[in-house]
Amino acid sequence: MSRLTMGNIIKAVLAILFSVFVAFYVLLIGLSAKNKKLIIEGAIYAVIFSIAFSLPGDSGAFAGVGSMAVSAVRTFMLRDIWLPRRNQNPKHVTVVQQSAPMHAYHPTAVPAQPVPAPPSFPGAQDDLSTSLTWVNAQAKQNKHRLPADTYVTILETCQMLDSAIDAERRQPSGDARFKYELEAMVREYLPSVLRGYLAIPPSMVGSRQPNGRTPNEELAEQLSLLQGQAEALHGTRHQQTSSDLTTTGNFLRERFGHHQPDGFDFGIK
Incomplete structure (x- = not known):
C-alpha cells in the first residue's frame, strides 16, 4: 500500500517547511493519536528544546540539537500514524x-x-x-x-x-x-x-x-x-x-x- 496520497504529501511538505520545530513533532503526533505515552515522550523533547536556549555555552546547543535529532528519528518511526498508507480493502x-x-x-x-x-x-x-x-x-x-x-x-x-x-x-x-x-x-x-x-x-x-x-x-x-x-x-x-x-x-x-x-x-x- 502506497503512502503517496494528497494528504500525506501536504503533511510531509509542512513537516519539512517547519522542520525547525521538529522537537515538537512527537508531541503533536501523540496529541493527534490521543496516546498518553507519546504525549509524555513528545513533551520531554519539547521541554528540553525549550530550555536549551537558557543553558550557557555549547551545552545549550547540544541539548537543543540532540532533542531535535531524537524527535526526528521517532517521527520517522511513527510514520504509520501521521503518514498512513492507503487502506487496502x-x-x-x-x-x-x-x-x-x-x-x-x-x-x-x-x-x-x-x-x-x-x-x-x-x-x-x-x-x-x-x-x-x-x-x-x-x-x-x-x-x-x-x-x-x-x-x-x-x-x-x-x-x-x-x-x-x-x-x-x-x-x-x-x-x-x-x-x-x-x-x-x-x-x-x-x-x-x-x-x-x-x-x-x-x-x-x-x-x-x-x-x-x-x-x-x-x-x-x-x-x-x-x-x-x-x-x-x-x-x-x-x-x-x-x-x-x-x-x-x-x-x-x-x-x-x-x-x-x-x-x-x-x-x-
Missing part, C-alpha cells in the same frame, strides 16, 4: 476463530517433541506480510473505535513483526520453533484479538464482564502481551543475524587475515 480476507493457545517464545528452550505444524489460517499460502496488512488495515479503518493507546500498540507490534518477517525472508534462520511462533503471532494471535474486540458492540466495550474487566481493559492487556512477544521475536531474530555476521567475520579473518599484499592464496597448500 480487507473484504477479500476472511478470518475464522482459532483456538490454539499462545505460548511465550524462549529461544534457548528446545522442545522435546517435534514442533507442530503452524496453525491454520485462511490464505495460508499467502505471504505473512499479507496477514499484517490485514491487521493494519483493520486497525486504521477502526481507529476511532479502538482505545487510543491500543491503536499505537497495534501499529508498533506490526512494525516489529514485519521487520522479523523481512529478516527471515532474506536469510532463513532454520529455527523451526521461531518460525512457528512468528507465524502463529501473525496469522492467529494478533488477528484473533483484534477481530474479537471489533465484534463487540461499541456500546458494550466499557461494560464490566463477569470477571470484573471491561473489553477495553482486556484488549489493552492482550495487546501488551502480544507486543512483548513481538519484541522477543524481533530481538531474537536480529541478535541471530548479528551473530551470523560475526561468525562469518571470524571465518574470513581466520581464512584471509594472514595474506600478504604481494601474493595470492587460493587455499592450496
Whole structure:
C-alpha cells in the first residue's frame, strides 16, 4: 500500500517547511493519536528544546540539537500514524476463530517433541506480510473505535513483526520453533484479538464482564502481551543475524587475515 496520497504529501511538505520545530513533532503526533505515552515522550523533547536556549555555552546547543535529532528519528518511526498508507480493502480476507493457545517464545528452550505444524489460517499460502496488512488495515479503518493507546500498540507490534518477517525472508534462520511462533503471532494471535474486540458492540466495550474487566481493559492487556512477544521475536531474530555476521567475520579473518599484499592464496597448500 502506497503512502503517496494528497494528504500525506501536504503533511510531509509542512513537516519539512517547519522542520525547525521538529522537537515538537512527537508531541503533536501523540496529541493527534490521543496516546498518553507519546504525549509524555513528545513533551520531554519539547521541554528540553525549550530550555536549551537558557543553558550557557555549547551545552545549550547540544541539548537543543540532540532533542531535535531524537524527535526526528521517532517521527520517522511513527510514520504509520501521521503518514498512513492507503487502506487496502480487507473484504477479500476472511478470518475464522482459532483456538490454539499462545505460548511465550524462549529461544534457548528446545522442545522435546517435534514442533507442530503452524496453525491454520485462511490464505495460508499467502505471504505473512499479507496477514499484517490485514491487521493494519483493520486497525486504521477502526481507529476511532479502538482505545487510543491500543491503536499505537497495534501499529508498533506490526512494525516489529514485519521487520522479523523481512529478516527471515532474506536469510532463513532454520529455527523451526521461531518460525512457528512468528507465524502463529501473525496469522492467529494478533488477528484473533483484534477481530474479537471489533465484534463487540461499541456500546458494550466499557461494560464490566463477569470477571470484573471491561473489553477495553482486556484488549489493552492482550495487546501488551502480544507486543512483548513481538519484541522477543524481533530481538531474537536480529541478535541471530548479528551473530551470523560475526561468525562469518571470524571465518574470513581466520581464512584471509594472514595474506600478504604481494601474493595470492587460493587455499592450496
